[in-house]
Amino acid sequence: MNHKSCGDRAGEGFRPSFTLLAEDEATSARRGKLSLFHGEVNTPAFMPVGTYGTVKAMTPEEVEGLGAEIILGNTYHLYLRPGHELIRDMGGLHEFMNWRRPILTDSGGYQVFSLNELRKITEEGVTFQSHLDGSRHMLTPERVVEIEEALGSDVMMVLDECPPHPSSREYLERSLALTNRWALRSLDARRRPELALFAILQGGMDPELRARAASELCGQPFDGFAIGGLSVGEGQELMLKTLEATTPHMPRSRPRYLMGVGTPSDIVEAVARGVDMFDCVLPTRNARNGMFFTSKGKIAIKLARFERDELPPDEGCGCYTCRNYSRAYIRHLFRTREILASRLITGHNLYYYQSLMKRIRAALEAGTFPAFLNDFRAGQEVLQ
């Protein structure tokens, strides 16, 4: 399904939906299809991060060609630069950035809490100073939905508070209650039902609070549910334990999105625990720091041992980078700070992530996910 643009009146009757295509019997893994205003997304899905309306170093055609069916945009950053009203007036974020498939936008809450030391939280919302020019701003649940609707986001995330790890039980409980009240206000603020609205489940690493988050929000008419507040330094073991205390309380019929996660191993393990959607800066940000994700583990291309290495970055990989360039050449580009280094490594890493998602989806379709999971884990052990 491809509607012309986010302002297209013909799309008014559209409603987002999620179809479960297969469920693994041995694990909680699911294969599904998300129908969004700008098209369909096969799950489990990985969303490349396009902070400022561009997946860094890539064109939209390249991102699509690498297999991405949905990307993520950052509400906080786009609100500050160039501003959501400018983007709305230019026809919405899709038109502005030349990306025709779905976009999910975060709520900006995470950035407010991580980039602003002087933020102030009240029942109404959160006030903060721009990290760019010090100007003062207030985000409320209603304002965030308004901004996301102006962007024309296919999946809008509600404003939440993402508590640091570790936090006291008392703080987590108070924060969760506020996050949940904000979520309900977001539902009321929505004016464009053709755009999906996802709630965010918080609760720190506390299983009881995670269950409470689900019980308070999952009965509400959100189009999907995210698991927030993970991958904040707790380590993979605790993250997976917290996931196991959360997903069983979430409705089978709605998509589940694990925010900001993660490594290939994080993703495979979270899929096994019932997660459908992921986003992470790792493949793109690490690329710009010279790091390849490969079938044999991570490679820091700057290392001297690659100086005369004629092999492709990942032997057997079919991506443009690996088909055409040697480690020695890419190391040279990285050392001379050439833009092409960022392009070639980002392209490979996104290909690697999307290929992983394809293999996961194929295994779920074939009913062989448990075997895939075992093989993947065995490979990870070899890497360590």
Place this chain on the structure above:
Amino acid sequence: MNHKSCGDRAGEGFRPSFTLLAEDEATSARRGKLSLFHGEVNTPAFMPVGTYGTVKAMTPEEVEGLGAEIILGNTYHLYLRPGHELIRDMGGLHEFMNWRRPILTDSGGYQVFSLNELRKITEEGVTFQSHLDGSRHMLTPERVVEIEEALGSDVMMVLDECPPHPSSREYLERSLALTNRWALRSLDARRRPELALFAILQGGMDPELRARAASELCGQPFDGFAIGGLSVGEGQELMLKTLEATTPHMPRSRPRYLMGVGTPSDIVEAVARGVDMFDCVLPTRNARNGMFFTSKGKIAIKLARFERDELPPDEGCGCYTCRNYSRAYIRHLFRTREILASRLITGHNLYYYQSLMKRIRAALEAGTFPAFLNDFRAGQEVLQ
């Protein structure tokens, strides 16, 4: 003609050649074809600059798709990083950087003189300290040919001295004599006759010395001749006057290359004075500074007046950038320092330059170059 690689023994019998296809009757403009080891180049030709073995921000396929048939590599930079021996061992520069068409390499002389304050010139050659790590190096005419043959350059430039402007007549005369002695030593140093070797005519802005340069070098068996020492701050008028004092002394049957030039106007005017080949960093370097070359003149995309400008950078342009993106979006990318800004602007500027060369060649083929020249000059007046 496409030989497998620079080390390919099958190419040993090949010799570079130049064919004049048409000459304009009213001006000195020429339409030609250069046959080089890695393929043919239609002239007048513009060579995008690929300093470190990459045309900055672009893939080789993109550069080729924009119409370039030959690119330039910088001997000085590649000699220092990653080193010509490494490149030779990796199969030559073409193989290393994944560019299958011809490459011209400068001699490194210009960089030695412009980047190194402590260089020292002797009859033997020039000693200098690396601008990267202060290490000491010596380039001689023989050493430069050796480096260029290791790179596998299709067109090798001889080591020359490029005197600053203005210089005294005495200095220019002494420098020219040395440059010419070096040129003859370069001929003797050549071991791979399948790779073209071009001499460089110097002589500052002195018509008599320019004529002397031609008379001393143009009878020698070089495959082509470059005009060096222009576009060094003398202004377009004096540059064209010097050209007019030079090209009439150059052989009709050999390609003529004006080094480091220039703006679209410089190129058109130099073609009218009999030049066949050009290189310049303007379209690529200025792109990274946010400057578009357009049919209506230059555009600095950062200007506030483009903030909400939905037009493409150059109306009527058929390039990827202009077909898909607005000035407002590219301004946003430039302000947020996104890599995609450099990509989109570089792509457009190279398309603009290559389109200009195509129009020049088409006019020469159709016998309408004088009309093209008049129209172009009239357009330039409007731009001013």
